[in-house]
Amino acid sequence: MSQQLSDAQLEADLAFAIQTAREAGERIAGLRETGRWTDPVIMGDVADQAADGYLQGYLRGRYPDDGILSEETADSEARLACWRTWIVDPLDGTKEYRTDRDDYAVHVAMTLDGVPAVGAVALPALGSVLWGVSLPGRERGGIEGSDAELLRGDSPEPDTHRMVCSRSHTPAWIERFVEALGDTELVRCGSVGFKASRLLLGEADLYVHKTGLKEWDTCAPEVIARALGWHVCRIDGSAQVYNQADPRNDELIICRPAIAERVLETVQRPGIIDG
Numbered sequence: 001m002s003q004q005l006s007d008a009q010l011e012a013d014l015a016f017a018i019q020t021a022r023e024a025g026e027r028i029a030g031l032r033e034t035g036r037w038t039d040p041v042i043m044g045d046v047a048d049q050a051a052d053g054y055l056q057g058y059l060r061g062r063y064p065d066d067g068i069l070s071e072e073t074a075d076s077e078a079r080l081a082c083w084r085t086w087i088v089d090p091l092d093g094t095k096e097y098r099t100d101r102d103d104y105a106v107h108v109a110m111t112l113d114g115v116p117a118v119g120a121v122a123l124p125a126l127g128s129v130l131w132g133v134s135l136p137g138r139e140r141g142g143i144e145g146s147d148a149e150l151l152r153g154d155s156p157e158p159d160t161h162r163m164v165c166s167r168s169h170t171p172a173w174i175e176r177f178v179e180a181l182g183d184t185e186l187v188r189c190g191s192v193g194f195k196a197s198r199l200l201l202g203e204a205d206l207y208v209h210k211t212g213l214k215e216w217d218t219c220a221p222e223v224i225a226r227a228l229g230w231h232v233c234r235i236d237g238s239a240q241v242y243n244q245a246d247p248r249n250d251e252l253i254i255c256r257p258a259i260a261e262r263v264l265e266t267v268q269r270p271g272i273i274d275g
């Protein structure tokens with residue numbers, strides 16, 4: 001990172017991420033509550049567009065020189081030249097939103113030269129927003145709209161690990177992985193942001209996914225997990241680099257640093273995810 005973000009700018013960016021994630025989330029929760037759309041797919045599309053329009057309008061107005069990468073808007077290579085790029089998922093966990101479940105989220109993150117910096121994950125059905133700053137040396141995170149305290153990555157390990165995995169894109173290798181890791185039970189739910197929130201709220205310990213993720217799925221959840229000292233990496237152990245020309249990044253591991261080596265050794269063992 002060649003340039004430095006001032007403390008004042010960091011505060012403003014964080015407040016902006018929290019506010020816009022919360023307000024976009026309130027909009028899509030409200031849309032669903034109206035009961036106006038009886039076709040769940042149409043309702044999901046309407047919510048996607050409503051949240052995206054809101055986020056894009058706010059972002060373009062406030063930060064006209066920053067890059068934007070959103071799941072719901074045609075991509076532009078202009079963002080590749082930007083020091084600051086916002087990466088947003090207006091509705092993560094679309095399938096769950098459509099089926100009246102609580103496990104969906106709005107993600108708003110900001111990256112600096114591809115490094116995750118600021119993030120907010122709104123959980124509209126729960127009325128809360130998790131937030132974080134993951135810049136090295138300036139890490140901090142928390143939750144608004146809830147009395148809960150977020151768990152740090154060095155919090156004690158339970159004897160049996162609870163691993164969150166996708167409800168609707170459950171990979172075939174997951175049972176092999178869980179058996180090889182031992183003492184692990186599966187918790188299936190939607191949305192990357194919602195899954196990361198399970199770890200930070202003490203309801204799960206580990207998240208491993210291999211295929212189909214995009215930068216907007218992982219960026220804001222990664223920021224918050226890193227901000228609280230959780231280990232976040234790809235399946236080969238390397239760090240995600242954001243604002244790439246191809247937003248498909250596929251993989252994500254989030255776990256406590258204390259078990260990172262064991263998780264990586266198990267997931268990389270021949271025949272586990274490549275079998």
Ligand SMILES: Nc1ncnc2c1ncn2[C@@H]1O[C@H](COP(=O)(O)O)[C@@H](OP(=O)(O)O)[C@H]1O
Binds near residue numbers: 169217
């Ligand atoms: N195998 C796969 N193929 C396509 N998309 C996938 C995928 N695995 C995860 N995703 C995407 O990652 C997000 C979280 O998935 P899941 O809820 O299954 O964990 C979803 O984003 P959206 O809901 O924003 O489309 C989903 O589309």
Ligand SMILES: [Mg+2]
Binds near residue numbers: 071089091092093217
């Ligand atoms: Mg998504």
